[in-house]
Amino acid sequence: MSKQDLMEEDTSWDLWIRTRDPEAGDILVQRYTPLVTYHVQRISSGLPRNVSRDDIMSLGLHGLFDALTKFDPSRDLKFDTYASFRIRGTIIDGLRKEDWLxxxxxxxxxxxxxxxxxxxxxxxxxxxxxxxxxxxxxxxxxxxxxxxxxxxxxxxxxxxxxxxxxxxxxxxxxxxDQETKTPEQRTLMTELVGDLITKINELNKNEQLVLNLFYTEEMTLTEIGEILSLSTSRISQIHSKALFKLRKLLASEIVDGGIL
Incomplete structure (x- = not known):
């Protein structure tokens, strides 16, 4: 971002915080729309084909506006971090309410x-x-x-x-269950982590790389595709196959086993 862009953003934030100036708000929405797109792409990777990407984007933009409205710049917190929580939360809440599946x-x-x-x-x-x-x-x-x-x-x-x-x-x-984990639960978690490491090591190189880039580096499927010179649909297929191979540990142990 250029120095001029930074100055424009600072001015827009000042106007927005003090007067809720609509033009300043529009500038900030445009500035942070790529952040919404990023979270939409990541969340959409796990959704069925019948769910509209436009609907998810609309939920994300609503979360962004909610973040702009409630953000307090006096707190020691970056807006990108704050907005990410609001955007993801709004999308997930919207998906649950609409019963997407x-x-x-x-x-x-x-x-x-x-x-x-x-x-x-x-x-x-x-x-x-x-x-x-x-x-x-x-x-x-x-x-x-x-x-x-x-x-x-x-x-x-x-x-x-x-x-x-x-x-x-x-x-x-x-x-x-917010209580402290029991010794049995801690032991089970340790075993689970060990099992996951073993299972992940059994995946092929592409599957390991896609999981690492998606969950550790927090890249979108499109970005991963650009790195591997593969289409987004192909990366999505690799991602789904990798999760399928790990399904017993991921779905059964983590979700149904009470480890969370």
Whole structure:
């Protein structure tokens, strides 16, 4: 950002904070819209195809405006950080309220999980996506997508809310059991981390790299695609396949096992 742009942004912030000047507000919205786009891309990677990207963007922009309205520059907190919590929180709350995954999809997801369990009990090992697809009479891509949606719906089911009275005005994640972890839970968590490391090391190089760039470096699927010279859809497929391979640990242990 040039010196002139910085001066314009500082002036806009001053006008917005003091007088809620509409023009200054528009300038700030334009300045931080790329931040909204970033979070929309990351969250959308786990959503089914029927969810409109425009609807997610609209929720994100609403979160940005909420952040602009409530931000207190006197606090020792960068606006980018504050806005990120508000943007993500608004999108996730909106998705939950709209019940983005239809009942039919939830039933399909539950049936798939049940059938995978039955198939693996019969095989006495983890079933491959191809074996599951053949067993269910569906395509391999549908298997990946359904498992991905099931995992993301579990993430959204965590009880979250925005606590406006929080000292930092940030997103508060409220999970029912706030008590200190028991020795058994700590032991289970240690074992889980070890299992995850082992399982991740069993993924191929592309799958490991995509997971690392997406979850550790917090890059979007589009950015990862540019690095690997692959299309966004191809990166999304690699991401889904990697999560599928880790599904037992990620979905069952973390979400259903009470480790959180």
């Amino acid at each position: 239809p009942r039919s999809s939830r039933e399909k997801s539950k049936k798939l999980e049940d059938e995978i369990t039955k198939l693996e009990q019969k095989l006495l090992r983890h079933a491959t996506p191809e074996e599951i697809a053949s067993h269910m009479g569906m395509s391999v891509d549908d298997v990946y997508q359904t498992v991905h949606e099931h995992y993301f719906s579990n993430v959204l089911s965590i009880d979250e809310k925005v606590n406006d009275d929080d000292d930092e005005g940030l997103k508060s994640f409220v999970i029912k």
